[in-house]
Amino acid sequence: MEENIIQVENLSKSFDISSKEPGLKGTLKHFFKRETTSIEVIKNINFGIKKGEIVGFLGANGAGKTTILKILCGLIYPSQGKLSVAGNLPYKRRSNFLKNITLVMGQKQQLIWDLPPIESFYLNAAIYDIEKFEAKKRIKKLSDMLEIEKELYIPVRKLSLGQRMKSELLAALIHKPNILFLDEPTLGLDINAQRNLRKFLQIYNNETDATICLTSHYMKDITSLCKRVICIHEGCLTYDGKLEKLLKKISPVKDILFICKTEKDAKELSNSGFIIKNQNHKEITITIKKDSIKSTLKKILNKFEIEDLYINEPPVDEIIGKILVKEKV
């Protein structure tokens, strides 16, 4: 059996957090006598990730996804539990471990703001002991893949958010890391930029067999990149498995759009006791359980005059939205 490149056992993390009552009285009380409470943000989590896997971490804001990623890359000390990333204890931040991983955060940047990205790339290359000739080759290859050849020489502050994010990725990948921790890498990007970034990550994963741990609130990132997802709810792991299986489990229904011949038919159909999702003149969308599709369709087609119909899965965002607030999946 293939060994896990990331192994987490009984991982917990607590933070001391102080709260403040509103108003001047609360402020003064908070200033002189701060009351802190220990909050367990990660609770006894277990999972393993194999080399080359792309795993999506799902959870609402504050669920603990980013904390897990930061523990895995060694930025935060865990309060309890065992963990191993590429055979290392991450929080020791040994040089050979750091050369093996990278972290990209959609909302933070490491590029030098006033200079073109190429300057930051060469600096990173020197930090990771990469010779100038080799660095040049890698920059050329990655900039071709990311389609940012021209932007290499324009000051970062003058780049668009999408170009900047691509440059951040290049800076983070120049040392050919085997494990990528990506925390909302497509945050704030337009649809095309998001698609390009996803395409790049897929190619990068295919070419290098790198392991990718990804958090994102854009479901398209998860559905197009991750076969496996780990769901986190209030610090607890609620699901770990295939995305496809999760979607089937959570949403055992399909949406069927019927285009009726007349508005009268549509009205009668809407009054026949089905779960109506949408209705617009002659068009009506009904939610039906997957195991009764055949019989229900037969019944409707026999009773009403239907011009056309479309069978759809409910939108992934809708399904995932349900997962995020569930304690158990």
Next chain:
Amino acid sequence: MKIRKYIKIYSLFLSTSIASELEYKTNVIIDFITAILSLVGSVFLLSIFFQNTDNIGGWNFEQALIIQGIYTILNGITNTWFNPNLTEIVKHIREGTLDFVLLKPLDSQFFISLKKIAPSGFLEIILGFALLFYCISINQININLGFLFLCLTTLCCSIVILYSLWFLISTTTIWFVKTWNATEVLRSFLYIGRFPLNSFSFSLRIFFSIFVPIAFITTIPSEVFLGIAQLWKILSELIVAGIFFIVSRRFWLFALKYYTSASS
């Protein structure tokens, strides 16, 4: 091998920082003018103090100028290296960008202390040395190798003490998040270093020697310049510098265990 790597990286830090600063030409010119005016102002202030007296704390005006020269060099070093880097620590911790520093296979203290430079501080360093050379001639000081070695050693110790103090305060940001005020207090203490230690009362002399060793920073190198420093003072400056540097390093490594990173 490791030293070569660090030298290479530092040369890249230098070139990227200078390139970044030179993006804003007017700002650089204003900084240069400020540096010149600041030195002129300080010498003028010192001359006012000596208007009605020939000596303060046993130092005459020509000798006090040496302290001013050393202060100018240290202020230049502060403005070139400490100010752009060490004040950034607070920002790194508040905004969570320290994450990128900690994930580099490089000493985090080296990275965070030397990543940036402000070239305008160079002018202050040059002006400080120019003032010192002027003082050497007006005080008729004989220069020899031993003298230069002692001067440079005590000056280096002063830089190490000042850096360590500043770095220690900045490190506490990991727990207290905002400590700008404390580094400002340190800078204002440094202004005190423009005057001879003997011009203060006994209790203040103790405070500035033991708790905030500003006395070591300017007075001892100045005494070395004048050839009046006692050996125990030079040795104690060396020891104080070593202790402060080790403590600041240990404290940084200890504090990092409590770093929780900023939320996303």
